Amino acid sequence: MADERARESVSRKIEKKPLALHARIQRDVEDRIVSGEWPPGTRIPFEHELTAEYGCSRMTVNKALSELVKKGLIERRRKSGSYVRQPEVLSAVLEIHQLEREVRALGLAYAFRILQSCRRLASDEDRQRLRLDGPAHVRHVKTLHIAGSRPFCLEDRLINLEEVPQAETADFSDAPPGSWLLEQVPWSAAEHRINACAAARAEAELLDLKEGTPCLVIARRTWNAAGSVTHVTLTYPGDMHTLVAQFGPSARLS
Amino acid sequence: MADERARESVSRKIEKKPLALHARIQRDVEDRIVSGEWPPGTRIPFEHELTAEYGCSRMTVNKALSELVKKGLIERRRKSGSYVRQPEVLSAVLEIHQLEREVRALGLAYAFRILQSCRRLASDEDRQRLRLDGPAHVRHVKTLHIAGSRPFCLEDRLINLEEVPQAETADFSDAPPGSWLLEQVPWSAAEHRINACAAARAEAELLDLKEGTPCLVIARRTWNAAGSVTHVTLTYPGDMHTLVAQFGPSARLS
DNA sequence: CAGTGGTCTAGACCACCGC
DNA sequence: CGGTGGTCTAGACCACTGA
Numbered sequence A, B: 001m002a003d004e005r006a007r008e009s010v011s012r013k014i015e016k017k018p019l020a021l022h023a024r025i026q027r028d029v030e031d032r033i034v035s036g037e038w039p040p041g042t043r044i045p046f047e048h049e050l051t052a053e054y055g056c057s058r059m060t061v062n063k064a065l066s067e068l069v070k071k072g073l074i075e076r077r078r079k080s081g082s083y084v085r086q087p088e089v090l091s092a093v094l095e096i097h098q099l100e101r102e103v104r105a106l107g108l109a110y111a112f113r114i115l116q117s118c119r120r121l122a123s124d125e126d127r128q129r130l131r132l133d134g135p136a137h138v139r140h141v142k143t144l145h146i147a148g149s150r151p152f153c154l155e156d157r158l159i160n161l162e163e164v165p166q167a168e169t170a171d172f173s174d175a176p177p178g179s180w181l182l183e184q185v186p187w188s189a190a191e192h193r194i195n196a197c198a199a200a201r202a203e204a205e206l207l208d209l210k211e212g213t214p215c216l217v218i219a220r221r222t223w224n225a226a227g228s229v230t231h232v233t234l235t236y237p238g239d240m241h242t243l244v245a246q247f248g249p250s251a252r253l254s
Numbered sequence C: 001c002a003g004t005g006g007t008c009t010a011g012a013c014c015a016c017c018g019c
Numbered sequence D: 001c002g003g004t005g006g007t008c009t010a011g012a013c014c015a016c017t018g019a
Helices: A021-034 A047-054 A058-071 A099-105 A124-130 A177-184 A201-207 B004-011 B021-034 B047-054 B058-071 B099-105 B124-130 B177-184 B201-207
Strands: A074-077 A081-084 A110-121 A137-147 A150-160 A189-198 A214-224 A227-237 A243-247 B074-077 B081-084 B110-121 B137-147 B150-160 B189-198 B214-224 B227-237 B243-247
Touching: A021 A047, A021 A058, A047 A058, A058 A074, A099 A110, A099 A137, A099 A150, A124 A137, A124 A150, A124 A227, A150 A177, A150 A201, A177 A227, A189 B189, A201 A227, A214 B214, B021 B047, B021 B058, B047 B058, B058 B074, B099 B110, B099 B137, B099 B150, B124 B137, B124 B150, B124 B227, B150 B177, B150 B201, B177 B227, B201 B227
Parallel strands: none
Antiparallel strands: A074 A081, A110 A137, A137 A150, A150 A227, A189 A214, A189 B214, A189 B243, A214 A227, A214 B189, A243 B189, B074 B081, B110 B137, B137 B150, B150 B227, B189 B214, B214 B227
């Protein structure tokens, strides 16, 4: 029963919100999850344990954990406890990323080919892509994803070896870099930038297109509590891919 | 027709969950909001009124309403009550739609020009865009959005006059159709489809591009409890626009 | 000032499910 | 069976803010 309410104030934003107790519990647990301290599969403390730790009633703890369920961070099983979920990097609102699943959903066979792979000290451009300030080592992998017999998507990925050192020696013969990374990295956040541009000569050749063909380009940067993890650029032939995103007060209609 | 009964029983809720009380309250209130029965600005019943109506404790009502706050459907003011919010069709995760705001955010002057506007019985293509089965009247408006002195975006919009009859006579001299619609229609859901394609001759001319220039095309269909409201296609020169979407366990990083 | 929502409590009963 | 979470209650105190 150490003192609780004292240790706030310092590190966070200039906001001076004395944070409700249930919100503080929620934040504490969430921090431990996104930091990787409690990796996916971990059982988090029982409600009655948190009740004791924070010296509050069960409803308060329950409110905090229920919100984490709604956020998708944990799942709860009666009699068993509450567990950290596997992160699903793809948000349900923007269906991308799982290239293999995506291709199979089209009823086509999926394959991939590593075009190029190297390690190096991050160049200026690399650091910009990963939003790094200092020097860092990176791994750079280019992959061609194939649907049926036709090129489907070109992937250009940078992995920050400071955060994911095991990527230094990984060979991506079994799984493409994206799938591999999903299993290595705990909960992370991502930002996407989507635009259209013309296929340059090299890209056009790899994707079996005419130079200048419009392509949908999705750039995603992923980071977690420790720092930038990866930056990937996915280039799709414009006519082969449509991003779909759905919003609304509820999922209550076609 | 033979198995209409069977189809009915299947098509409705497959799951028969006796829905917790707080969930039922939440759904009831949400239904009245999305149906337009309680339009934006409406004060919804006080907690103690709902407490009486449902014969439950205040915490149960509070839980339901708190969740609607998190969903963004209502806002609550102490001493005053709880109010239905103005819908923000744009979800925070995918920043699009408010073209004027978007342009001004770039530090440029915003203007728009109605290129074409007509009413008609929905053609097959119209019905497909709006996902309509039966006959319907629609209004078709093409608008050019301008940032500074350069074309910024081409908008091709279809409005379902069965759902928004007041669009029949609206002239869009003050506000472009998108902004106008925002004020007419209660809470709605939307689906986006995003891809890249080459500017056709007519588009290229209007956007001041060379034919074949890659463009980012965003198609959005909007509907509410009553049916389809509008379908709009926004065409951006590929180099003038980037969609940004951010996901993650929390907004807790750059 | 008084009424609203924000939060919390100390219980309670129940459904579920692993042991 | 017993332990877990799911839900709910009937209060309580407080902060905020509109009148």
